[in-house]
Amino acid sequence: MIVVGLTGSIGMGKSTTARLFADEGVPVHDADATVHRLYAGEAAPVIEAAFPGVVKDGAVDRKELGTRVIGAPEALAKLEAIVHPLVRRAEAEFLARERAAGRPIVVLDVPLLFETGRAGAVDHIAVVSAGEAEQRRRVLARPGMTEETFAAMLARQTPDAEKRARAHTVIDTSRGIEAARDQVRALIATLSAGS
Numbered sequence: 146m147i148v149v150g151l152t153g154s155i156g157m158g159k160s161t162t163a164r165l166f167a168d169e170g171v172p173v174h175d176a177d178a179t180v181h182r183l184y185a186g187e188a189a190p191v192i193e194a195a196f197p198g199v200v201k202d203g204a205v206d207r208k209e210l211g212t213r214v215i216g217a218p219e220a221l222a223k224l225e226a227i228v229h230p231l232v233r234r235a236e237a238e239f240l241a242r243e244r245a246a247g248r249p250i251v252v253l254d255v256p257l258l259f260e261t262g263r264a265g266a267v268d269h270i271a272v273v274s275a276g277e278a279e280q281r282r283r284v285l286a287r288p289g290m291t292e293e294t295f296a297a298m299l300a301r302q303t304p305d306a307e308k309r310a311r312a313h314t315v316i317d318t319s320r321g322i323e324a325a326r327d328q329v330r331a332l333i334a335t336l337s338a339g340s
């Protein structure tokens with residue numbers, strides 16, 4: 146089974162590209178979605194213990210949690226120490242399940258693949274990129290996003306140029322969905338031919 150690590154900086158098109166793999170029938174594990182699911186239940190009590198007042202109606206309020214950790218490196222590190230092991234466990238369970246099912250190719254969508262030293266744990270690194278101007282335009286168009294939040298997130302991420310340099314494949318998401326779909330199909334074909 147070939148494990149593709151799909152990564153990219155904030156707003157570069159990771160989630161959208163992950164859906165293109167899923168459209169081709171490739172199983173995808175989405176780390177951000179796993180975090181959101183954990184926050185809605187299992188992880189809520191431990192997050193509340195570390196950051197009192199962030200849980201509302203049994204679920205972590207991500208906006209409130211964000212105000213406590215974005216731009217506050219120590220608080221973010223404390224949060225990551227809780228969350229990342231839970232995400233890694235979910236990924237391991239996903240890989241075991243898909244391996245048992247005999248899947249030829251799977252995708253791990255991992256926003257912090259380089260930052261958390263996981264690049265060596267996948268067989269093929271695919272980096273999504275759209276260029277910094279397009280990234281900025283996309284991220285700042287999000288409701289509630291500020292220059293400060295964007296800068297704080299970027300400061301925690303390996304630069305796009307370094308990610309691209311370390312990728313086996315770069316998926317350019319600046320030219321629309323269909324162009325990205327063509328690149329995803331081409332990558333699946335290449336990996337399938339080699340496996």
Ligand SMILES: CC(C)(COP(=O)(O)OP(=O)(O)OC[C@H]1O[C@@H](n2cnc3c(N)ncnc32)[C@H](O)[C@@H]1O)[C@@H](O)C(=O)NCCC(=O)NCCS
Pocket residue numbers: 153154155156176177180207208210211214215221224225228229232256257298301302
């Ligand atoms: C700060 C939080 C509450 C903001 O939640 P929100 O719903 O607004 O954003 P979401 O979780 O969808 O993340 C969006 C993007 O932000 C960036 N990002 C998120 N967490 C981090 C981090 N710890 N370091 C650097 N970038 C990050 C990534 O590019 C990610 O794709 C949330 O991101 C969080 O709990 N982060 C800590 C857990 C984590 O490290 N998650 C990412 C990898 S598993």
Ligand SMILES: Nc1ncnc2c1ncn2[C@@H]1O[C@H](COP(=O)(O)OP(=O)(O)OP(=O)(O)O)[C@@H](O)[C@H]1O
Pocket residue numbers: 153154155156157158159160161162177256283317318319320321322323325
């Ligand atoms: N190939 C593409 N063509 C056109 N627009 C795209 C493409 N890929 C992504 N986008 C747009 O860019 C924005 C960000 O995409 P997406 O949410 O997939 O990024 P992300 O990297 O997962 O972001 P984050 O790191 O914040 O989770 C969205 O508005 C999406 O519609």
